[in-house]
Amino acid sequence: MKQLNKVAIAVIMLFAFTLSTQAQNENNRWSIFIGANAVDFYPTGKGMAPDYQMSSESFLEDFFNVDEHWNAIASMTTINVGYYVGQDLSVRGAFNFNRISKIGKTEPDSELSYVALDGDLLYSFNRLLNAGRFDPYLGAGVGYYWLDSSGAATFNSTLGLNFQITEKLFFTLETSYKQAFDGGDLDLFQHTAGIKFAFGGKDTDGDGIFDDKDLCPEVPGLEEFDGCPDTDGDGIPDAEDNCPDVAGSPEMNGCPDADGDGIADHEDDCPNEAGTKEFNGCADSDGDGVPNNLDKCLNENGPAENDGCPWPDADGDGVPDKDDLCPEVAGNTQNEGCPEVTEEVQKELNEFAKVINFESGKSRITDYSKNILDTKVIPKLNEYPQAKFIIEGHTDSTGSKKINQRISDERAAAVKEYLQSHGVDQDRLTSKGFGPDKPVASNKTAKGRQENRRVEINLVK
Template identity: 80%
Template sequence: MKQLNKLAVALIMLFAFTFSTQAQNEDNRWSIFLGVNAVDFYPTGNGMAPDYLMSSENFLEDFFNVGDHWNAVASMTSLNVGYYVGQDLSVRGGFNVNRISKIGKTKPESKLTYVALDGDLLYSFNRLLNSGRFDPYLGAGVGYYWLDSEGAATFNSSLGLNIQLTEKLFFTLETSYKQAFDGGRLDLFQHTAGIKFAFGGKDTDGDGVFDDKDKCPEVPGLEEFEGCPDSDGDGMPDAEDSCPEVAGLPEFNGCPDTDGDGVTDAEDKCPKIAGLAKYDGCPDTDGDGVPDNLDECKDQAGPKENKGCPWPDSDGDGVPDKDDLCPEVAGTSADKGCPEVTKEVQDELNEFAKVINFQSGKTYITDYSKNILDTKVIPILNKYPNANFVIEGHTDSTGSKKTNQRISDERAAAVKEYLQTNGVAKERLTSKGYGPDKPIASNKTENGRKENRRVEINLVK
């Protein structure tokens, strides 16, 4: 029965009160309360020690019996600080002191010192009921109190009323029921009365919007834009307007788009001519991927690397000069603009190569052969700078095959080295010796063996 009565009190305190007022809110987030308190153990129906025990039958009995049961002193005994967190909710920390001479109908041998620290969450009904100067509220929280050296943790339920005296000054009445967590400790009622001062609202720029809600607290603005101005009158507050001095469109964050191409004037490199967003608002008349403002040939397609103009092709072979290894001679794209090495050219090379002679068993190129290389072979190779060639060395069958293989390797390498030394790119030439394996004449006659001792210059396909 006793616990049910206590639960009933808590429910009554949470739901029974239905009046409201303007008090602590967004404009006055902080508050300080100074007042007095009275502590009453009797209506709770329990006690702290055997001498103080009371029956649960007297729960809430003589709730207003001030003279017989209330403990109070004639001085300021309550102090709390509150902060409004929003949605009609506030948090509060409180400090209370008192001198206890009555615990129910029992008087202790000497007065006890009462000290309490509390933390509460308060809900205001002012905004909900809009009841003018009266602000009822409910609270719940936890605390701890001491009677001399004995202490107890409590769950607190509060019912209070703020009465507005001025814009920031209130007279406050409150009753709290503090139920001890430890069943062996005393529950109590604490009644407080005093003055609460609310503060914290500030309007620096005087535009009627308090600084805590003003996104532009130092510049006068409009309430509809949370205190920010709209200098250009385009319906976009300056704080959100990317072009606050020029009227624009909401879809462009307040910036204009004169040519209507979807690119704002501030970002449009051609603001008076409709263009494409990918070209910063400029058109591409010839469709070559180079916008007109960067295209030196607006009506003729060309690559970006040549400022929108076609690459020159001096020999007209379809390979632009920049990629043409033979820009003054028509060639093929497969040979990077150079002419193709035909069978006739290949045969001509090898006719000259046949007269490149070596003394028997030697790898030294004769002066006569050097002259042939300089005047006949090298000019042909340079005419086809994109073609690669292999220098092949061959011998007759005289001597051992091992020796002939070495000589053919060395003769081919000697010709390759001479050509490279005299201007043919190194990467275009390779050499290989075949010894006596590829004769073109009979090795049984002197003339046949002479023909077999040769060098060939063949195209690498």
């Protein structure tokens, strides 16, 4: 067997040496998993003819090449049922389905149906590593897969991770290497992602108190309170505590009064500042009749209709300076005091964008173009802090449309990321590549193709 099989055998030996450990999940013995799988034949290292097109010569070569080698469909393609047998060990049976359009670098004449049945033994490292919500595991087992009418028995080695969302719900990621018993059959990797639901057991809330003795069987609690919780640890059980999530005092029925003004925090609009009942526990520092929690100018008298502030408006655009994002330039209320982006500004931005260049065949921005972005584009965008823009990438029609689309996506994204990394708010920018789909000139001439290879910065209206 290959080296990976030796690792799997070592895992099984590890199971044997850990059987004396404490069980991890006796209250949730059964599990059901539903999700999707992707099948990849290429990085198995078998070097299968012709010219190593069906699988790589080196094990794990091109392992993450999703676009070229992975087979996946947008559907639920995996379901398995597991049972926890104790001592961190589980067994499971799985059914998998997929459509195969790529076997390594080889494309079959037509899509093949992939069906697999697997039985595995899994070992959880959660308790051993004290990993909290994360539950890494290893597994080994056997299975059988069919590609249309042909099939192969496999030895399965598995690496996976469960992430606990709730007590019984988990998100699961897993990779399995399936090595065919017959060396002439195809080995493969199967990658799986989905949701696992655990159930079963006699202690519903998992607090170590059996349901028949638990006065709060659905809520984890303490033995001193017959299984009921004291969430805030103040010695008052939640059922008698008016503030069960925050430690308090018996005098306040379990609620805190942080500022000592005699008003419990949950009824106090200003729980960290002593105040009066007139203002629901808040003070009025400047004496203008607007309590501090509503007063945006604590050291200046102002009317309540202006949140306790005066009404300065330096640029005279009708937007008070406190709300004006461009207080020295007249704008309008729709743009929070900033001016509109005019057609002239839009044209100016795209004139700058025309000279943005990239390294040949790549999405890396040249130093010259970075200087244009720093000195021309970013200052202009900052003049309109409320405006949103889309960075568009375009190419000429030369070469593969798929490659052109990817390059246009990556170049538009590169400009967006550069602008964001140099101070432009990320909420104001989006990017999209259009490949050769939106030419502004003829692709039949060199000049036209040059004009079509461009980046545009356009206002989102």
